[in-house]
Amino acid sequence: MxxxxxxxxxxxxxxxxxxxxxxxxxxxxxxxxxxxxxxxxxxxxxxxxxxxxxxxxxxxxxxxxxxxxxxxxxxxxxxxxxxxxxxxxxxxxxxxxxxxxxxxxxxxxxxxxxxxxxxxxxxxxxxxxxxxxxxxxxxxxxxxxxxxxxxxxxxxxxxxxxxxxxxxxxxxxxxxxxxxxxxxxxxxRNSVAVLNGQETKEQLIALGEDIFRYFGLGCRNVSKLFVPKGYSFDAFFEAIFEYQDVIHYEKYANNYDYNKAVFLMSNYKLLDNGFLTLKEDSSHASPISSVFYEYYDSLAEIEKRLKTEAETIQCIVSNNLVQNSITFGQTQRPQLWDYADHVDTISFSLTIN
Missing domain, CATH: 3.40.605.10 (Aldehyde Dehydrogenase; Chain A, domain 1)
Structure with a gap:
């Protein structure tokens, strides 16, 4: 053939x-x-x-x-x-x-x-x-x-x-x-987003797609936000309110209730809008219904960090703030030439002897 x-x-x-x-x-x-x-x-x-x-x-x-x-x-x-x-x-x-x-x-x-x-x-x-x-x-x-x-x-x-x-x-x-x-x-692997506070409401709504599509279960879903020191999450929460209906799905709601309770019992400080919790954490892998965030001092610092941790990152989302990032709302819309873990499966297949 x-x-x-x-x-x-x-x-x-x-x-x-x-x-x-x-x-x-x-x-x-x-x-x-x-x-x-x-x-x-x-x-x-x-x-x-x-x-x-x-x-x-x-x-x-x-x-x-x-x-x-x-x-x-x-x-x-x-x-x-x-x-x-x-x-x-x-x-x-x-x-x-x-x-x-x-x-x-x-x-x-x-x-x-x-x-x-x-x-x-x-x-x-x-x-x-x-x-x-x-x-x-x-x-x-x-x-x-x-x-x-x-x-x-x-x-x-x-x-x-x-x-x-x-x-x-x-x-x-x-x-x-x-x-x-x-x-x-x-x-x-997990996906991350780098924000600087200049994102439009439309971009933040699109970021919600990267977070909530497939209930956040995919490695291409954003599970971690990097934000500048002093960042206000008000605009973020206002934009993602569009996805509030996710809490009406029982499996997601159960995860939200459970993970929020675990965080609170551990006395973690949370930001919460009733269907998503934000927790300051250095890890990239947040549980379902939660997104971790971390403050940064400079984009150069974040770029270096992301290169160091490249083996654990699937996608980086930003408004062209860092190299090799993709636009908001596109993480779960990969092209045929977007390979998982950046490993070319066709090249691999063609070199088997």
Whole structure:
């Protein structure tokens, strides 16, 4: 199967996904195999929350629409243009996927396939349904993919390389278990925002998207704010009031109540607006419903700090205050060429021998 065929298959998948949106799913009769897949996928989206309580329809639709926007001919052409996809023979790359947000492992999945290799997938128990369904749709578009995609529930066997995503604890296990295989082992990371007090209300509202999308469960969600000494959080709290409805979701509310109680019992000083707590803390990894913050004296100091801690940071958000930062509201809208942990999975796939 040549590269153009694979790209066309993914473009068609993007068209299929583009039909599904919250309160506005519309069937496009020109999309192949809709008679077999449209209603079933709509039902799966509605059932996702019963499989994983954090996968509300709103969040699943957002993930689907994000992938629909990514899987265009223009994006796929740009993504693949800088690689030489000539490989001696197809290998099998095992994927051990996370399940913190819907379709979180889909980028690894398509990266391996577009590279020409076979993919052996072990899904997370928290996300066992969406990716296998999309794989089934891809196979109906291009039956040759049936030989290239395998899902396993038990032990991974007969593979040449592995991409595994987990916590810092599981990463140590992965590093030992897969020490004899080419591998990408992903650990815990968090995203941060650097503010200077000059942000507009629109930018701070967009920052709320970076914080609350997927209830803050993703490594691309902002969990830490760096602010200048003397910073007032009034404008921040006013802007993010737009996201107040998050507290009406029971799982989030339970986390808010629990984490706030833990902080208060420990006599920590908190800033609180009724659905989000802010706690001064040097760590980047805040619990659900809380964001940590830290004061800084100079941007140069923060730039140095972020470089030192680069291995624990996924995204940096700012209004061009520091190098390699992205704009507000974009952390959960990555492009195809935005690689997790800044590790190029296609280059990795193409160098397996």
């Amino acid at each position: 040549d590269l153009e065929t694979k790209k066309n298959v993914f473009v068609t998948l993007g068209r299929f996904l583009n039909q599904f949106a919250e309160n506005n799913s519309n069937q496009d009769l020109s999309v192949p195999n809709n008679d077999l897949f449209f209603e079933e996928f709509e039902q799966l989206i509605q059932l996702s929350q019963s499989h994983n309580g954090w996968y509300t329809p709103e969040q699943v639709y957002f993930s689907i629409q994000s992938w629909a926007k990514a899987l265009t001919k223009e994006n796929l052409d740009q993504w693949t243009s800088s690689y030489d996809f000539t490989i001696a023979e197809s290998k099998t790359i095992a994927l051990i996927l996370a399940g913190n947000i819907p379709l979180v492992g889909f980028h690894d999945f398509i990266s391996v396939l577009i590279s020409g290799h076979n993919v052996l997938v072990k899904t997370s128990s928290n996300d066992q349904h969406l990716l296998p369904f999309l794989a089934k749709y891809l196979i109906t578009l291009e039956p040759q993919l049936a030989q290239k995609i395998t899902f396993v529930e038990g032990k991974l066997e007969n593979f040449d390389a592995v991409i595994a995503t987990g916590s810092n604890n599981t990463a140590r296990y992965f590093e030992y278990y897969f020490k004899d295989k080419p591998s990408i082992i992903r650990k815990n």
